[in-house]
Amino acid sequence: MESPKKTVRLTGLVGIVVLITGTFTHNVDSKLISFEDTSLTASNFIHSESMFRIALVSGLLMETVFVFYVFNLFRLLGQVIKNNSLIMLILALISVPLFLLNQPNAFNAFQLAGINVDAMMFFLTVQKHRGLIVSIFFGFWLFRLELLVYKSQFFPKLLGILVMIGSLGYVIHFFQGFLLPNYESFLWTSPFLIVTLISELFMMMWLLIKGIDINKWQKNHLMSCY
Numbered sequence: 001m002e003s004p005k006k007t008v009r010l011t012g013l014v015g016i017v018v019l020i021t022g023t024f025t026h027n028v029d030s031k032l033i034s035f036e037d038t039s040l041t042a043s044n045f046i047h048s049e050s051m052f053r054i055a056l057v058s059g060l061l062m063e064t065v066f067v068f069y070v071f072n073l074f075r076l077l078g079q080v081i082k083n084n085s086l087i088m089l090i091l092a093l094i095s096v097p098l099f100l101l102n103q104p105n106a107f108n109a110f111q112l113a114g115i116n117v118d119a120m121m122f123f124l125t126v127q128k129h130r131g132l133i134v135s136i137f138f139g140f141w142l143f144r145l146e147l148l149v150y151k152s153q154f155f156p157k158l159l160g161i162l163v164m165i166g167s168l169g170y171v172i173h174f175f176q177g178f179l180l181p182n183y184e185s186f187l188w189t190s191p192f193l194i195v196t197l198i199s200e201l202f203m204m205m206w207l208l209i210k211g212i213d214i215n216k217w218q219k220n221h222l223m224s225c226y
Contacts, residue, residue, distance in 0.1 A: 004076065005211060011072040012208025018069050019200055021062035028055035029106075033124060038117050041124070045113035052110055056103065063099045066092075070141075076212070077148040088144035095137035102130040132177040139170030142200075149203075154212040159203060166199025168192060 028051055032044040045052060070092040078085040105127035112120040142163060150160025169192040 007072060007076060008207050008211045011069065011076065012204050012206070014065055014069045014072065015200070015204035015207065018062050018066050019197075019204060021058045021065070023197070025055045025059035025062060028052070028058075035121070035124070035128075038121050042113040042117050042120060045110050045120075049110075056106060056110075060100065060103060063096055067096060073145065077145075077152060084144055084147055088141055088148060091137055091141035091144060095134050095141065098130065098134045098137065102127055102134065105130065129177070132174050135170040135177075136174040139167050139174065142167035142170065142196075155206075159206060162199045163203055166196040169194075169196030 032041065032048055032052060032055075034040050034044075070089060074085055074089045077088075105123045109120045109123035109127070112123065146160050146164035146167060148160075149155045149163055150157050152160075172192045
């Protein structure tokens with residue numbers, strides 16, 4: 001493995017790219033799509049074509065870069081609890097094809113905006129509920145990440161606790177969407193998802209700026225080799 005210090009900084013940078021592109025996509029979607037006003041949604045799609053396309057590409061970029069982010073975290077934390085780190089990796093990677101295969105629903109809805117509003121809303125509804133399924137895997141992979149961060153000796157335990165609290169945002173979003181649809185909240189209206197965003201940002205900034213205790217990481221790495 002290359003210098004752990006370099007890998008940590010790179011992981012933090014890649015994570016921030018994931019967060020920026022994902023947040024941008026979510027904000028654009030929330031402005032363009034209204035499930036209460038189908039005519040407004042159709043009008044937004046027609047008059048904001050470039051913005052929709054940029055957001056769609058941004059979302060695809062987010063999920064692609066996310067793969068590298070997860071693999072780098074696995075390389076850094078795989079020595080802590082091997083079985084747990086492998087589960088973290090699997091849960092994160094399961095979400096990738098689910099997310100990517102869901103994007104054609106948004107594009108189909110966009111193409112139908114000026115043709116068939118009912119069909120447009122059908123595809124948007126499908127995308128919404130499949131997105132909720134993706135969120136449960138996001139929540140579980142973050143929870144596994146929290147366990148690794150908390151039990152490692154080269155991250156502060158407070159950081160692990162913050163990530164654990166953040167993981168609840170995705171899980172709550174999943175159950176709200178299916179069990180309490182009238183109370184479903186999105187990023188900037190849900191305190192849980194705001195905490196999720198803050199915890200992920202804090203984790204990424206810590207990796208980029210503060211890094212890890214290299215001596216403790218190397219000690220753990222050597223012990224895991226025996």
